Amino acid sequence: MNPPNKDKLKIDFRIWIFNNGEKLFGKGRVELLEKINKSGSIANAAKEMNMSYRQAWQMVNEMNKRSNHPLVEKQLGGKNGGGAILTQAGKSAINKFNELEKRINAVIVEETKKLEL
Amino acid sequence: MNPPNKDKLKIDFRIWIFNNGEKLFGKGRVELLEKINKSGSIANAAKEMNMSYRQAWQMVNEMNKRSNHPLVEKQLGGKNGGGAILTQAGKSAINKFNELEKRINAVIVEETKKLEL
DNA sequence: TATCGTTATTCACAATAAAGCATATCGGAA
DNA sequence: TTCCGATATGCTTTATTGTGAATAACGATA
Secondary structure, eight states, rough: OOGGGGGEEEEEEEEEEEEEEEEEOHHHHHHHHHHHHHHHHHHHHHHHTTTOOHHHHHHHHHHHHSSSSSSEEEEEEEEEEEEEOHHHHHHHHHHHHHHHHHHHHHHHHHHHHOOOO | OOGGGGEEEEEEEEEEEEEETTTEHHHHEEEHHHHHHHHHHHHHHHHHOOOOOOHHHHHHHHHHEEEEESSSEEEEESTSSEEEEEEEEHHHHHHHHHHHHHHHHHHHHHHHHHHEE
């Protein structure tokens, strides 16, 4: 009567990219980059992600330091007090990461179908 | 002169299996099951993994409750004070998880080769 | 040159997670 | 019946992490 419990089993995954052994980014950081790109500032992005500005700033700073090319250019002062925009490398990184995640996800979906404990 | 930084980039990943939306296990818990299987007790396994008995016990308890079939059978009292052994379902789960991880890893290795930021 | 909103940074405090300690319970074997 | 070592569980203490407030620096623009 009871079919195998395939339907209730689910595989979840998470990926991170490291550069020289240091964590460059994972899902959360990429999402932060996306929000910075859309909103034009770290502060706004932090608000949207419901995280403290402090944490967001730390993440951005770390990413910039650990990446071979800076991902976010920060402008201090100016018309509206400044802001932050993504470099080409930053935008590119988002795409690369998302595509990578998509490919892994496709495999996970396949494996989930096969799964049975 | 500087070749693309492929060599320094590394992808790391982690998978978890959920049952009915509750985390059943990931790498750490499977490792714990393996050590219990070899050592014959939760206490020994915990020592080997350098974690507190308390934490190990909690993990085992959670896994047993969340899995459709118990994975670890715990014997209380007795000759040597008792111990814990894996059920067939427990041993099977270890194999399934490790194979799954291996398959994902193969994909990750491929993707890492393609990776370039 | 005064203003404004953002980046940049420090620090104390809160919230959460993990570790450690103590102790009760169990049951085969001596 | 007593002993032993492992399971079982509550409680306290310690570590780790995150948050919030406060403040300085900045520079295009009005």
